[in-house]
Amino acid sequence: MKTIIYSLTNSVCNVESDNTNNFWGLGDVVRGMCCVYQICKKLNYSFIIDIQHHPISLFLKQRTHDYEEYIKSNKNNIPFIFPCNTENYILNNNENIMFFMTNDSYNGEVDIACKELLKDLFTPNETFQKYIDSKLLNINLKDYSVIHFRLGDDYLVRKIIDMKLISHCYNIFKNNKEDNQILLTDNDFFKKLLKNKENAFTFDTNLAHVGYKEHEKIIQDTLFEFIVLLNVNKIKHYSVYGWKSGFINTANIINNIKLIKI
Numbered sequence: 001m002k003t004i005i006y007s008l009t010n011s012v013c014n015v016e017s018d019n020t021n022n023f024w025g026l027g028d029v030v031r032g033m034c035c036v037y038q039i040c041k042k043l044n045y046s047f048i049i050d051i052q053h054h055p056i057s058l059f060l061k062q063r064t065h066d067y068e069e070y071i072k073s074n075k076n077n078i079p080f081i082f083p084c085n086t087e088n089y090i091l092n093n094n095e096n097i098m099f100f101m102t103n104d105s106y107n108g109e110v111d112i113a114c115k116e117l118l119k120d121l122f123t124p125n126e127t128f129q130k131y132i133d134s135k136l137l138n139i140n141l142k143d144y145s146v147i148h149f150r151l152g153d154d155y156l157v158r159k160i161i162d163m164k165l166i167s168h169c170y171n172i173f174k175n176n177k178e179d180n181q182i183l184l185t186d187n188d189f190f191k192k193l194l195k196n197k198e199n200a201f202t203f204d205t206n207l208a209h210v211g212y213k214e215h216e217k218i219i220q221d222t223l224f225e226f227i228v229l230l231n232v233n234k235i236k237h238y239s240v241y242g243w244k245s246g247f248i249n250t251a252n253i254i255n256n257i258k259l260i261k262i
Helices: 026-043 068-073 086-091 112-121 126-135 163-176 188-197 213-218 220-229 246-255
Strands: 003-009 046-053 097-102 145-150 181-185 234-239 258-261
Touching: 003 026, 026 046, 026 086, 026 097, 026 112, 026 246, 046 068, 046 112, 068 097, 086 097, 112 246, 126 220, 145 163, 145 220, 145 246, 163 188, 163 234, 181 188, 181 220, 213 220, 220 246, 234 246, 246 258
Parallel strands: 003 046, 003 097, 145 181, 145 234, 234 258
Antiparallel strands: none
């Protein structure tokens, strides 16, 4: 039986990244994981997720497998497989053990076994769980909803402020705010504005892109906010893009959190 390893990294060997191109967020890589899982299920191949070469491994529980040392020794040889090519790449490779990462799309619904695999993957380790607990003092997330604004990498990565967009989203927030609602956004400027002017309830966190190499040292809070998303009762969401944020969509995939577009 062949073994396919989704090896998560911010340094693939075949693509150069900068502050505009070739960095993948949490939703992107989870989509890719689901894709590879489905392919392996169809072909009856063994499927493994390895995160040792990505900084999220510092915060999640240790997951062991038989090929850890093999992946460790190939840190600089992990390729990125572009969308629509993953299944052919697997079928046309004669190796019994294959490793790569992709953001390719899956088909239909994610099955229960895949959901459980992802839920296990995002289990905090003991140290990170203590950090989470310290930020959630006296907060039962099941009693809270989230309002989430994905305003894009222009600010998160490139620090470009679009005041027209900020004004537009400010009005959306005022029309959709509720009691027991947590504000989450990828835009620190917008976050501070709503906290100061609308008394929005939000956490004191550093905003980072999980897939952007320059943010590797500050992604702990991004993972914390993802854990929040996994545990609330619903998520109202806005995205500057033509699709919903992969960040909030992953919470829906794993824990069926209700999503409401605003």
